[in-house]
Amino acid sequence: MGKKNISLLIPAYNEAGNISALIQEITTALAACQRYEFTVLFVDDGSTDNTLSILQEAAVPDFPIRVIKLSRNFGKEMALTAGLQSLNCDAVIILDSDLQHPPKYIPQLLEKWQEGYDIVSTTRQKIDDQSWTRRIGSRLFYSILNTISEFKMEPGTTDFRLLDRVVIDALKKFTERNRLFRGLIDWMGFQKTTIKFDAPARLSGQQRYSYSRLFRLALNGFMSFSLMPLKLAGYLGVSVILIFGGLLTFMLVDKFGSNAFGFSNIAFIIVSNVIMNGVVLGCIGLVA
Numbered sequence: 001m002g003k004k005n006i007s008l009l010i011p012a013y014n015e016a017g018n019i020s021a022l023i024q025e026i027t028t029a030l031a032a033c034q035r036y037e038f039t040v041l042f043v044d045d046g047s048t049d050n051t052l053s054i055l056q057e058a059a060v061p062d063f064p065i066r067v068i069k070l071s072r073n074f075g076k077e078m079a080l081t082a083g084l085q086s087l088n089c090d091a092v093i094i095l096d097s098d099l100q101h102p103p104k105y106i107p108q109l110l111e112k113w114q115e116g117y118d119i120v121s122t123t124r125q126k127i128d129d130q131s132w133t134r135r136i137g138s139r140l141f142y143s144i145l146n147t148i149s150e151f152k153m154e155p156g157t158t159d160f161r162l163l164d165r166v167v168i169d170a171l172k173k174f175t176e177r178n179r180l181f182r183g184l185i186d187w188m189g190f191q192k193t194t195i196k197f198d199a200p201a202r203l204s205g206q207q208r209y210s211y212s213r214l215f216r217l218a219l220n221g222f223m224s225f226s227l228m229p230l231k232l233a234g235y236l237g238v239s240v241i242l243i244f245g246g247l248l249t250f251m252l253v254d255k256f257g258s259n260a261f262g263f264s265n266i267a268f269i270i271v272s273n274v275i276m277n278g279v280v281l282g283c284i285g286l287v288a
């Protein structure tokens, strides 16, 4: 039987300062995994520095290096999606190009895969250079997501993972454009296990995700994995109907009774209109 094919999938956006050190560390890590055949696939996510030319010229004797170039910067989630679509291997290991997902853990990921797991995830025990705002933001994201969504995502999980071919094939069937990759993987099921690792500081450059991009990513996560926002609209609708329905009843009783308040016709129209809006919101909740 031939050796199993493993691909490393690595998104890169303006990572010129990290590529050669990364390839070096991968070479060292893979030297300990002689029973597998490796291909390293970089996805250049529309870099504006010389990442692409460094990648195209990179060559090592131990494994082939392939490069996919995206036509512009699409973001990491889409870069991973593009890379996965082009894979035909027994398993893929996804890692970042800034060395925050240290290649030295690759043998451990492969060991777990050999034990029969389809997904081997990783959780960070500590991150060397994470600011307190990002740390709090990350905690907040997981606690909100885990409160409102139908499934649980473990805090601290990363995209540094191994996926078996069955998982890759399942992932290829998803067509969402706005996706939270690791959320999708967690949602899908399969046999999974997790290993822990320490994330060092980024080797070179700044984090590529600004706060506004992280916020959008979080919002995508909430909307993809929870019906709660739609259900909230429904609850709001029901509350509006109850409160303003009560008010309208009171106004009608007053008008045809003592007429102490003397509500004008405009007041009736406005209150009826608000109730109709409540009905629309309530229907959205029903659809959800």
Ligand code: UDP
Binding pocket: 010, 011, 012, 013, 014, 015, 045, 073, 074, 075, 076, 079, 095, 096, 097, 098, 100, 202, 206, 207, 208, 209
């Ligand atoms: N990345 C990408 N496209 C982007 C932003 C980031 O391909 O638009 C890559 C980046 O090159 C790195 C990985 O995604 O390999 C993680 O990015 P970063 O280190 O900025 O994120 P963090 O460490 O905060 O998760």
Ligand code: MG
Binding pocket: 096, 098, 100, 202, 207
């Ligand atoms: Mg990073």
